[in-house]
Amino acid sequence: MENRTNSKPLLAMKNIQKGFNDVPVLKGIDFNVNRGEIVAIIGSNGAGKSTLMNVLAGVHHADSGEIWFEGEKVSIDDPNVAERLRIGMVHQEPSLCENMLVYENIFLNREYRSALGHLDRPRMRKESTAVLENLGFHIDVEQRVRDISLVSKVIVSIAKAMLMNPKLLILDEVTAALNQKEVEHLFEIIHGLREKGPGIIFISHKIREIVQISDRVFVLRDGVEAGTFDRTVDTLREKDIINMMLGESKWKGEYSEREMGQVGDKILLSVKGLSKHEMFNDITFDLHENEIVGLAGLKGSGITELMYSIFGIMQYEGGELLMKGEPLKAALPEEAIRRGVCMITNDRQQEGLAMGLPIENNVLVASLNKTRGNGKFINKKLSTEIAKDYIAKLQIKTTGPQQQVQFLSGGNQQKVVVSKWLFRDSDVILIDEPTRGVDIKAKNEIYNLLLQEKARSKGIIVYSPETRELLNICNRIIIIDQGKIIAEVHRNEERFTEKGILEIMHSY
Amino acid sequence: MKLRKILRQELLWGAVILTVLLGRLTNPYFFVNNNIDVILYTTAIYGTLAIAESLVLLVGEIDLSIGISSVVSPALAIYLANWINTLAGGGNMVRGGYVMMSWWVIVGLTMLIATVTGIINGIIVVKGHVPPFVATIGMQYTVSGIGYIVTKGTPLFMTRVENSEVLGGSKFMNLVPLCFVLFLVIAVFFIYLTTSTKFGMRVYSTGGSTKSAKMCGINTDRWKIFMYVIAGALVGFTGLVFVSKLQSCDVTQTTGYEMTALAIAIIAGIELNGGGGRLIDTVKGALFMAVLSNVMSNVGFLSYHRTFVTGLFIVLFAIIHKLSDSKRLRELNVVEV
Numbered sequence: 001m002e003n004r005t006n007s008k009p010l011l012a013m014k015n016i017q018k019g020f021n022d023v024p025v026l027k028g029i030d031f032n033v034n035r036g037e038i039v040a041i042i043g044s045n046g047a048g049k050s051t052l053m054n055v056l057a058g059v060h061h062a063d064s065g066e067i068w069f070e071g072e073k074v075s076i077d078d079p080n081v082a083e084r085l086r087i088g089m090v091h092q093e094p095s096l097c098e099n100m101l102v103y104e105n106i107f108l109n110r111e112y113r114s115a116l117g118h119l120d121r122p123r124m125r126k127e128s129t130a131v132l133e134n135l136g137f138h139i140d141v142e143q144r145v146r147d148i149s150l151v152s153k154v155i156v157s158i159a160k161a162m163l164m165n166p167k168l169l170i171l172d173e174v175t176a177a178l179n180q181k182e183v184e185h186l187f188e189i190i191h192g193l194r195e196k197g198p199g200i201i202f203i204s205h206k207i208r209e210i211v212q213i214s215d216r217v218f219v220l221r222d223g224v225e226a227g228t229f230d231r232t233v234d235t236l237r238e239k240d241i242i243n244m245m246l247g248e249s250k251w252k253g254e255y256s257e258r259e260m261g262q263v264g265d266k267i268l269l270s271v272k273g274l275s276k277h278e279m280f281n282d283i284t285f286d287l288h289e290n291e292i293v294g295l296a297g298l299k300g301s302g303i304t305e306l307m308y309s310i311f312g313i314m315q316y317e318g319g320e321l322l323m324k325g326e327p328l329k330a331a332l333p334e335e336a337i338r339r340g341v342c343m344i345t346n347d348r349q350q351e352g353l354a355m356g357l358p359i360e361n362n363v364l365v366a367s368l369n370k371t372r373g374n375g376k377f378i379n380k381k382l383s384t385e386i387a388k389d390y391i392a393k394l395q396i397k398t399t400g401p402q403q404q405v406q407f408l409s410g411g412n413q414q415k416v417v418v419s420k421w422l423f424r425d426s427d428v429i430l431i432d433e434p435t436r437g438v439d440i441k442a443k444n445e446i447y448n449l450l451l452q453e454k455a456r457s458k459g460i461i462v463y464s465p466e467t468r469e470l471l472n473i474c475n476r477i478i479i480i481d482q483g484k485i486i487a488e489v490h491r492n493e494e495r496f497t498e499k500g501i502l503e504i505m506h507s508y
Numbered sequence: 509m510k511l512r513k514i515l516r517q518e519l520l521w522g523a524v525i526l527t528v529l530l531g532r533l534t535n536p537y538f539f540v541n542n543n544i545d546v547i548l549y550t551t552a553i554y555g556t557l558a559i560a561e562s563l564v565l566l567v568g569e570i571d572l573s574i575g576i577s578s579v580v581s582p583a584l585a586i587y588l589a590n591w592i593n594t595l596a597g598g599g600n601m602v603r604g605g606y607v608m609m610s611w612w613v614i615v616g617l618t619m620l621i622a623t624v625t626g627i628i629n630g631i632i633v634v635k636g637h638v639p640p641f642v643a644t645i646g647m648q649y650t651v652s653g654i655g656y657i658v659t660k661g662t663p664l665f666m667t668r669v670e671n672s673e674v675l676g677g678s679k680f681m682n683l684v685p686l687c688f689v690l691f692l693v694i695a696v697f698f699i700y701l702t703t704s705t706k707f708g709m710r711v712y713s714t715g716g717s718t719k720s721a722k723m724c725g726i727n728t729d730r731w732k733i734f735m736y737v738i739a740g741a742l743v744g745f746t747g748l749v750f751v752s753k754l755q756s757c758d759v760t761q762t763t764g765y766e767m768t769a770l771a772i773a774i775i776a777g778i779e780l781n782g783g784g785g786r787l788i789d790t791v792k793g794a795l796f797m798a799v800l801s802n803v804m805s806n807v808g809f810l811s812y813h814r815t816f817v818t819g820l821f822i823v824l825f826a827i828i829h830k831l832s833d834s835k836r837l838r839e840l841n842v843v844e845v
Contacts, residue, residue: 080725095719095720095723095724096717097712097716097717097783099784100716100783108709108713109724113706119708119709
């Protein structure tokens with residue numbers, strides 16, 4: 001294998017430190033990239049990946065440390081400086097204008113035009129096609145971006161970054177929404193890129209991919225470098241990378257065995273071979289009383305779609321679903337709710353709350369018949385009492401039940417959504433990302449709530465991209481990959497640790 | 509199949525032709541010179557306002573003040589000119605309702621006032637973060653109110669202003685109404701800008717995906733305000749055409765023209781969320797509405813009937829556009845939740 005390291009690295013970041021609000025995120029990072037090299041950065045959530053890249057892209061300023069680019073010390077004050085240095089960044093969600101054509105997007109803000117301002121469309125069309133062909137990708141550049149496939153959009157985003165002939169290309173989680181075949185196609189293109197000379201930084205959660213594509217792997221843990229693997233020297237093995245990412249922690253969560261309690265015998269929800277074309281396949285498991293089951297998997301595993309199909313937002317196609325022994329195939333969520341199933345989705349602002357309405361209304365909305373008291377109409381006094389009750393029970397920080405939820409913090413908004421369903425008193429609760437965008441204190445309060453409901457004989461199914469969260473509150477974790485169940489890990493097993501779960505997730 | 513595609517694409521021309529046929533059917537004098545002139549004049553008015561509205565819609569905003577602004581701007585201009593004149597020691601230039609001042613003074617001040625109104629709209633919406641619906645309706649009422657206060661509801665007559673009838677009433681080369689020719693010039697200009705220059709790229713990207721446009725370094729705020737300003741200028745032009753043709757300036761004339769402009773935009777397929785639609789279609793839509801309006805008044809429809817018919821067509825075209833959208837989405841296998 002040719003030695004790609006020149007004597008001078010393309011990029012050298014020295015002792016970078018960065019903190020937010022007195023909390024240190026990067027604690028002295030040395031990070032290099034050479035020309036023609038693909039370096040992957042990996043680390044758990046919060047390890048500092050995004051922050052490091054944002055410093056490089058000019059979005060944040062490092063508190064201390066130096067950045068050297070092409071042998072010269074630079075100060076990247078804003079994204080324009082980064083662009084001038086020819087550092088290109090491709091983000092997770094393609095930032096393209098969906099309503100415009102492919103070649104228009106590639107040339108947006110860099111259009112070819114005559115002295116009078118007339119756009120040179122033929123030239124832009126030709127060069128866009130050329131840039132894409134250079135990447136080994138053939139697509140009709142006259143299509144509207146909204147009409148092309150997701151992987152095409154990612155490649156167009158890369159082409160757009162390539163237009164400035166970048167010396168350093170950062171690919172930030174670009175494979176997040178792609179399936180395996182699409183990722184392979186993308187990797188062919190990235191490998192081809194390497195021959196042309198730019199240094200490439202590849203950020204991903206998916207260890208399998210990182211092993212496939214990188215020359216070097218830079219592992220971040222808690223704001224420091226945990227280690228580096230170099231393909232020319234070591235064999236890249238997923239197991240080793242995971243070890244380095246997580247250390248030997250045997251952490252199983254903050255709750256004692258007693259607090260976690262026993263799982264009940266009665267089966268609430270029985271999922272038998274549930275499947276939906278291209279989303280999930282042959283999903284089978286039972287949810288008991290007094291149980292919290294966690295679903296673990298990378299984004300795109302079909303978990304959200306599975307939950308939607310149980311709740312009635314989508315419809316499953318094959319298999320059987322039984323709620324308390326009776327078949328359930330909800331055409332609308334209303335039906336699922338009536339049968340005792342509720343769902344807290346991952347988008348509280350759009351789907352969980354009426355932002356402009358007071359807490360009170362939001363809490364009551366799914367259970368209006370309980371607000372009648374003795375009369376026919378909603379009993380205002382009773383309503384306010386109920387709302388106040390939940391505010392106290394869930395410790396929602398607010399000025400009162402009349403405050404509009406849009407003025408609450410993320411964590412408190414989430415608590416209002418939870419209150420709504422607690423008031424409904426459903427038997428089965430599905431939760432998609434229970435603590436997304438929620439501060440630590442509220443996170444813990446929500447965990448307590450879930451355990452309380454569990455103790456009341458409810459059954460809860462939780463999805464979270466944070467394995468730690470699942471380890472904290474679940475009795476068992478079901479690991480799903482590409483729509484199929486690949487493993488089930490019980491709390492009392494050795495493998496019920498962050499490392500164990502991650503190893504299973506990436507061993508496929 | 510190809511024919512169906514062509515039909516779908518040239519829906520608007522089809523609508524125009526059908527309505528023209530209908531016109532001839534209901535009115536034996538449809539193709540008489542005078543009637544054609546009326547249609548062309550109406551197209552010029554509708555068209556300029558529709559282009560103004562379309563540009564604002566394209567960047568993802570909306571302007572509901574253009575109707576009233578077109579009527580009030582000339583009035584304000586005249587009173588302003590008069591006031592400045594009296595301050596400078598001159599006499600009253602408005603006597604007994606008759607305006608006695610230079611036409612070009614009126615033109616200059618009208619354009620100024622209308623453009624300034626556009627600037628204010630833009631700043632309130634973009635920098636003040638007021639939803640455009642609210643901001644421009646507020647402007648609509650404000651401008652209307654100012655109009656009444658200043659004119660006290662009395663009309664102004666332009667017959668003593670020399671050359672005032674040229675813009676709205678005269679014919680270019682003795683063939684076609686001048687205002688229509690000027691409208692064509694404006695239309696061609698903006699169609700060219702939006703399809704073949706960086707102007708178009710900025711407008712469509714700002715409206716289609718403000719976030720993405722910003723990430724490319726486009727100053728979306730500036731472009732949104734710019735559209736409001738252009739709308740203001742076009743509104744000023746329209747107001748001058750009104751005043752010239754009718755030879756009077758009457759703020760009590762409730763035009764509802766912003767709704768017509770909006771209707772034309774919708775019929776033309778301009779997306780209300782921004783970033784979609786073509787100005788050439790707006791022009792076709794304006795022609796369609798002008799012919800339709802002519803047919804309706806010849807047949808004797810009162811304004812209520814006309815509103816009803818306009819409403820029907822808005823819904824019809826909105827459904828047609830949505831259906832062709834859904835078909836495309838279905839072809840791509842996109843799930844609409």
